[in-house]
Every structure is written in structure tokens, then in C-alpha cells.
Amino acid sequence: MTSTTVGLDFVPSFVQDAWWTPETATTGAEVRDASTGEALAQVSTEGLDLAAVVNYGRTVGQSELGKLTFHQRALKLKELAQILNGHREALYEISHRSGATKIDNMIDVDGGIGVLFTFGSKGRRELPNSQVVIDGPAEVLSKDGSFIGEHIYTRIPGVAVQINAFNFPVWGMLEKFAPAFIAGVPTIVKPATPTGYVAAAAVKLIIESNILPAGSLQLISGSARDLLDHLDYRDAVAFTGSAATANKLKSHPNVAQGGIRFTAEADSLNAAILGPDAAPGTPEFDAFIKSLVTEMTAKAGQKCTSIRRTIVPKDRVQDVVAAVQARIDERVVVGDPRAEGVTMGALASLEQLADVRTAVQDMLDAGGELAYGSLDAPKVTRQDGSVGVADGGAFMSPVLLTWADAEAEAVHSREAFGPVSSVIGYEDVDDAIRLAAMGSGSLVATVATNDPEAARRLVTGIAAHHGRVLVLNREDARTSTGHGSPVPHLVHGGPGRAGGGEELGGIRSVLHHMQRTAIQGSPNMLTAITGVWHTGADRNFGDVHPFRKSLAELKIGDAIRSDLRQVTLEDITEFANSTGDTFYAHTNQAAAEANPFFPGIVAHGYLLLAWGAGLFVEPAPGPVLANYGLDNGRFVTPVAAGDSIRVTLTAKKITPRETDEYGEVAWDAVLTNQNDEIVATYDVLTLVEK
Incomplete structure (x- = not known):
């Protein structure tokens, strides 16, 4: 429907960090109040340079978002959620014009804000405070361990174009924006015309908060016109709408042959x-x-x-x-x-x-x-x-x-x-x-x-x-x-008619905006690339115990190697009696010898972990505030009475917290026996002062 109302305002676009509307002589599509039919505004992108919009996202947006870590981006989403939460009633009033009831607004507006809160939390809990995500364990590719490989995720170098449906102008925008933002990919939002004015009102609040880096969010109010012509394999398109429109977009040469990442969420019975x-x-x-x-x-x-x-x-x-x-x-x-x-x-x-x-x-x-x-x-x-x-x-x-x-x-x-x-x-x-x-x-x-x-x-x-x-x-x-x-x-x-794609899914949806790449090289090189210490990489056995170093002083690869400690039968028996763990492998010589895994009575695995802590701990007060757990524990070689163990502890991963005066350190712990055979491996998790 074309506008017949003289002087009817345009729903603005926000591009290149400025608000934009067409020339006053332009006639756009008319938007009406769903309940009364009253003309509210008109919509048009005539005269908007969409190539420049894409380029701004790829350059300014990519550069500014690239200065932040996953945790820093996640915190900005939390700040944004708090800002929008304080303006819910204003958004409700605008959304009522689209036919949305109070309950509908709770689904749309509150739901969208909830997405921001969720990703603000999950991004800090489940992602490293860095810009690279490791996917799975390293694979040893040579006998001596000097050549290894693993997968990493890094952000795609383009823009995320998000074409949304009319039914959820706030939630539909924020559920796509949040994971793209955490990934570090600039967003170009294209809402549906009938309710795009609601999305524009939400974007106005977002922009006025001054929370987002330049270029990280742009809004196109009106037809996308030739937008896909300016995209390529660096970019992603997330579409919500009819299957017919999804199929039309999928057939665009830049999608079909040009490699645009395309995700559709379409009709669904x-x-x-x-x-x-x-x-x-x-x-x-x-x-x-x-x-x-x-x-x-x-x-x-x-x-x-x-x-x-x-x-x-x-x-x-x-x-x-x-x-x-x-x-x-x-x-x-x-x-x-x-x-x-x-x-x-x-x-x-x-x-x-x-x-x-x-x-x-x-x-x-x-x-x-x-x-x-x-x-x-x-x-x-x-x-x-x-x-x-x-x-x-x-x-x-x-x-x-x-x-x-x-x-x-x-x-x-x-x-x-x-x-x-x-x-x-x-x-x-x-x-x-x-x-x-x-x-x-x-x-x-x-x-x-x-x-x-x-x-x-x-x-x-x-x-x-x-x-x-x-x-x-x-x-x-x-x-x-x-x-x-x-x-x-x-x-x-959902599959088939529903579009065959995925949105949301926690951190999975962040990874949709990243490229998984297999990297191969030496342990030292993969450590440098990922910021996580890899077995076989250099260690720094310095004069200062790593537990005496603050987070600012500690470096990946800082390590300590303990002296040997012998395990006696009396130690094993005492541990069994004091803990109640009298499993026969620790108490019955004949039964233990009959077990194909043991040479006879062997030490409890948990005894070895406890002794390991005693071998690496620095007991005096210092930067290490607490031990809060173990990860990836494995018992490899049994330890019999008369054997000895030592521990090698290496700073594996350092994660500063953005909002606290401490951070997490994961330590690679390896227990070996007197023959340098691996007895147990595990990660020790500590909280360390900055």
C-alpha cells in the first residue's frame, strides 16, 4: 500500500552510526494501527546506499567488536538488557499498536530482554575470556608429540544480516543479535514492514544507551532491495518468514554459488x-x-x-x-x-x-x-x-x-x-x-x-x-x-518445511557465527594461537612458585615439578580405614592380584590426588584464593606399595573476570611414578587474585 497521507513520518533506519530517512518527496509503504486502521508512519529505503551499509559493518563494526573479548561483549549484553528492562512500558505502548496484548508483549519484549540476560550470563560462564574457542581435545599427530592438531572457532569476517518476521519485532531481533554480537560479528537488522516501527523504537533505546561499539548494529527500515547483491562468503543471513520467501532468497546467486551462510526459519505446521x-x-x-x-x-x-x-x-x-x-x-x-x-x-x-x-x-x-x-x-x-x-x-x-x-x-x-x-x-x-x-x-x-x-x-x-x-x-x-x-x-x-536451520541453542548459536578451522602445528605454536597450554609445549620452571604469582604476573606455561613421595602399605591401609573405602583392591592382596588391572594392593586414586595437592601446594597466604574443583580426571597406571609419585603442575588456562578482582586458572596436573610413567592426569581449578 502506498502512502496517501501528506506529511506522514518515515520509520527511520540507523546506518553508519546515524539515523537516516528518505527524501521528503519519497512515497513509502504505509503502516497502520492494527486495531483502528489509523495511519502511523510510512516506510522506504529509497536512496539508501546498502553497499555502504555492508561495508561499514565489515570495516568499522568488525574492527570495534574485534577489540573486545567474549566476556566483554557478554557484559555489554547484560548492560543492554538492564537498559531495555527499564523501558519495557514504553515499548509496550508502542507495541500495542501492532495488536499485541500485555501478555503478547511479555512474550516479545520481555522475551527479547531475557535473551540478552541469558547470553550475557552464558557467554561469561561457557566461553573463554578471549577471542578463540577451542573445539574438542588436541589430536597427537606424531609419535613424539611434536606435531598436533585441533579445531578452533574464530568469528566470520563479514556481517550478520538478520531478516525478521512481523510477529516478534523485539524478540525476533534480539534472539539473532545476541549470539552474533558475542561472536564479534556486526549485525544488520531488517525487520518486517508492518511492525518495523516497534523494532526501530527498541533500536533507538539501544543506540541511546551508548553501550554498543560503533558499527555493531545497523537497522534497515523498509525493503532490503539489492542487499544480498553486496554480500559474499564472509557474511551470514538469518531469515525468518515464509517458506516461499526463504526459497527465493536461497536461489540468489550469492547464496547458491557465492557461499553466503544462509539460515531459514520458515513456515511450520x-x-x-x-x-x-x-x-x-x-x-x-x-x-x-x-x-x-x-x-x-x-x-x-x-x-x-x-x-x-x-x-x-x-x-x-x-x-x-x-x-x-x-x-x-x-x-x-x-x-x-x-x-x-x-x-x-x-x-x-x-x-x-x-x-x-x-x-x-x-x-x-x-x-x-x-x-x-x-x-x-x-x-x-x-x-x-x-x-x-x-x-x-x-x-x-x-x-x-x-x-x-x-x-x-x-x-x-x-x-x-x-x-x-x-x-x-x-x-x-x-x-x-x-x-x-x-x-x-x-x-x-x-x-x-x-x-x-x-x-x-x-x-x-x-x-x-x-x-x-x-x-x-x-x-x-x-x-x-x-x-x-x-x-x-x-x-x-527445525528440519524440512521449517527451514532446516537452527537459531538459539545457547553457545551453539554463537558458534553459528564463527568458522571452525582445523589447525596443525607444534604444541608451542598451538599454545600461542589459542592462549591455552598444550602438552609438549615449553614450561617455565622458575624460582618463584606459581601459586605466589598474581593473575597479572602468572603466565601460561608457568610450572612446578615436585620431589618424589613414596607410597607405603601403611599409607594405603590408613586411608582405607579413615575414609571407609575398603574396596578389595586396597585391602585384600589375593583378591587384588586376581584382578587383571592390578599387581596386588594398590593406592586409592583419591589418595594420590590428595597427595598430589600436598606436593604442589604453597601453604602460605597468597594470590591463590581457593581451589574450586577438578576437571578431566583420569587414573592411568596403578600405584602399588613401594612405588613413588610426583606431580608436575602447569598453568594451562588463565581467565580473568571482568567484574571481579580475581580470575580462574586451570592447571594441568600430571602425576608420574618413579619410572616417569603417567599415573593420573587432571585439571586443577583455582581462583587467583588479579
Whole structure:
């Protein structure tokens, strides 16, 4: 729709660290209030130099983000979350114009802020305070250990272009931005036109906070035009929207042949399966109905994770329909989100309303039957509290369809992206699995059952067709985040029709913005590249005990090698008696000799670890504040009475904390015997003052 309103403001873009709008003579696409039809703004990118936008991200954005470590970027996300958290109400007010209710805003606005908090925390807990991530253990590639290899992740050298859907203008932006930012990759956000003004309001708050480095976030409000023409193998595109648009973008030469990393999250005919045991009156049946109605009406059903196919035992179809009708009649009030008591708002635009009505009519023509709702304009609660048909509003009644033929092609292929779901009946568990798979790949499914065997069969049967499966029963019904709520800790995405990609997934999603590279070289070279000491690299056996060094003084490779300490039978017996660990290998000579792993009575592994600590410890107060654990412990060679052990301790990994006066140090500990055979290996974890 072109603008006919003189003087209607443009939704601004933010590019090259400045706000930009088209020339005043430009006519753009019009954006309207979803509930009233009032013209709000217009949108256009005519005259915007998209090549310069990409270049700015690749140069300034890459340079500025490259000055920060993973932890420093993660802390900025936490700061950003705190800023946005203080402006939630302002974002709510703007978002109401898109048809979003208070609950919808909690999903979108609060959900997006929650993503920032989560990545701000996980980035510091799970990533090193550096710019390189090691993936897996080193592989020894030569007999003498002088040539080794391993995998590392480093950030891609381009930009992350994020093309978002209209339904979640805040969460959809932040769930893509957060992992890209931690990875160190500049973001170019392109929100959907109908609700892009909400995304722009959030970006304005972000920019005004002055938290982000220059070039790390740019916003394109309007058509992406020739944006993909300026991208190449250095860049990544994350798309959320229709499968048709995703396929069009995938066919772009720079994606098909040019190597752009392309991830799509597309149409998804998600399923909810009611288990054979979940009869009316059970907690599982009640939780199932509650979830179904929530997914039909939250965001007016405009969620890529909404339940489109409700798969239930054939003899319970009418029970489900009746329960859904009762819950909607009791709890759902359609109207302007700014009116008191409204629980379901309008669709995002009149165009979207027309699309959904067309899709429902297609499904009716293909054999679906209207079990609840109508395609007529519903009576709604207006902003002033009056009830009637709202002129200009994109309102629609919740619609529930039933199908005589559970295998009808339309129910498994046609998506009405609104408050619409279909109920189909299955014969048995295998039939339910088959029907779920007919969606050709989905983002999420729910299985509602309290029968462990039914849950096992259903989940293992459908998992390969879905990116996420929620198992809903009486134990988690109250605590579950719900069918339609992706969480930043877990993968969001799905196979086949759902796009075949992944978003979120904790640190996995950070790694989506990085290149995994196999590096080969000597232990010294890999130590220099990764900042982590590798077995075989140089050690520094200095005059000062490493535990006497602060974090500022300690260097990777600083080490200590202890004297030998002999283990006696009396030591072993005393340890067995004092701890209660009287396992026969430590107390019974004949039984121990009969064991193929032991030469006779041997020392406890934990005795050796305790003695190892005694061999390397520096007891006087100093920079080492605490020992907080061991990692990667392995016992290799048994130690018999009369053998001796020594420990070699090497500073392996140093992780300063950005917000504390101490950091973590991982020490490579190796116990060897009098013949220099390895007895045990493990990492000692300590907290050390800066």
C-alpha cells in the first residue's frame, strides 16, 4: 500500500552510526494501527546506499567488536538488557499498536530482554575470556608429540544480516543479535514492514544507551532491495518468514554459488499430540487444552510455533473441540489491546487478515469443517471499552477446524498464520507418529501423556521431524515454558518445511557465527594461537612458585615439578580405614592380584590426588584464593606399595573476570611414578587474585 497521507513520518533506519530517512518527496509503504486502521508512519529505503551499509559493518563494526573479548561483549549484553528492562512500558505502548496484548508483549519484549540476560550470563560462564574457542581435545599427530592438531572457532569476517518476521519485532531481533554480537560479528537488522516501527523504537533505546561499539548494529527500515547483491562468503543471513520467501532468497546467486551462510526459519505446521492415556478429566488433557487455546490466541495465533495440527485419539475429537470451545468462551476477549480485559488483539495488518481468511477458506474447500469460530468480522472490545465491529481493525475470531479425513493434504500443507488450528483423529500411536510426520518438518511438537512408554514411542518417532519436542504431563504442566516459547538455552529451528536451520541453542548459536578451522602445528605454536597450554609445549620452571604469582604476573606455561613421595602399605591401609573405602583392591592382596588391572594392593586414586595437592601446594597466604574443583580426571597406571609419585603442575588456562578482582586458572596436573610413567592426569581449578 502506498502512502496517501501528506506529511506522514518515515520509520527511520540507523546506518553508519546515524539515523537516516528518505527524501521528503519519497512515497513509502504505509503502516497502520492494527486495531483502528489509523495511519502511523510510512516506510522506504529509497536512496539508501546498502553497499555502504555492508561495508561499514565489515570495516568499522568488525574492527570495534574485534577489540573486545567474549566476556566483554557478554557484559555489554547484560548492560543492554538492564537498559531495555527499564523501558519495557514504553515499548509496550508502542507495541500495542501492532495488536499485541500485555501478555503478547511479555512474550516479545520481555522475551527479547531475557535473551540478552541469558547470553550475557552464558557467554561469561561457557566461553573463554578471549577471542578463540577451542573445539574438542588436541589430536597427537606424531609419535613424539611434536606435531598436533585441533579445531578452533574464530568469528566470520563479514556481517550478520538478520531478516525478521512481523510477529516478534523485539524478540525476533534480539534472539539473532545476541549470539552474533558475542561472536564479534556486526549485525544488520531488517525487520518486517508492518511492525518495523516497534523494532526501530527498541533500536533507538539501544543506540541511546551508548553501550554498543560503533558499527555493531545497523537497522534497515523498509525493503532490503539489492542487499544480498553486496554480500559474499564472509557474511551470514538469518531469515525468518515464509517458506516461499526463504526459497527465493536461497536461489540468489550469492547464496547458491557465492557461499553466503544462509539460515531459514520458515513456515511450520506444528503438531500437538494427545496421548492415548490422556482422557478427559486427567491433568494431561487439561494441560493439553490450555496449551492449545494459548497457542491459538497468543499473538492472535501469529507465531511460527503455534499449534496448527491437533492430533488426538479418534474417539476424543469431539471432547477436544468441546473443551476448546468452553475455554475460549470463558477466557478469550478479542479487541484493542489498550482496552481493559482484552486477551487477544488484532492481526498485524489488514493484509495479514486477508491472507489468513483466504487460507482458512482454502482449507474449508479442501474438506475441513468449521467446528468453532467464523470468518465474519467479530464483535470486539474497542479502545474506549465499547463493543462492536471495529472499523479498520484487523480482527478475527479464533477458528477451530475438524477433518473427516485425517490425511487430507491441505491440513498438512496449508498454514493459516493466525488464530487457527485443526483437530484430526488418530487410530493408534504409530498412526499419530505418521500424521505428525506429514507436516514435512516442523519447529516444535507437544506430546501430552503421563505414560512413559507412550512418551518414548511418540518422541523417538517424531523427533527427527522436529527441532524441539515438549513432553507435557502433570509433573511439568505448571512449570513448563510452553509449546510456543523457544528458550535461548535450546535450539530454535527445525528440519524440512521449517527451514532446516537452527537459531538459539545457547553457545551453539554463537558458534553459528564463527568458522571452525582445523589447525596443525607444534604444541608451542598451538599454545600461542589459542592462549591455552598444550602438552609438549615449553614450561617455565622458575624460582618463584606459581601459586605466589598474581593473575597479572602468572603466565601460561608457568610450572612446578615436585620431589618424589613414596607410597607405603601403611599409607594405603590408613586411608582405607579413615575414609571407609575398603574396596578389595586396597585391602585384600589375593583378591587384588586376581584382578587383571592390578599387581596386588594398590593406592586409592583419591589418595594420590590428595597427595598430589600436598606436593604442589604453597601453604602460605597468597594470590591463590581457593581451589574450586577438578576437571578431566583420569587414573592411568596403578600405584602399588613401594612405588613413588610426583606431580608436575602447569598453568594451562588463565581467565580473568571482568567484574571481579580475581580470575580462574586451570592447571594441568600430571602425576608420574618413579619410572616417569603417567599415573593420573587432571585439571586443577583455582581462583587467583588479579
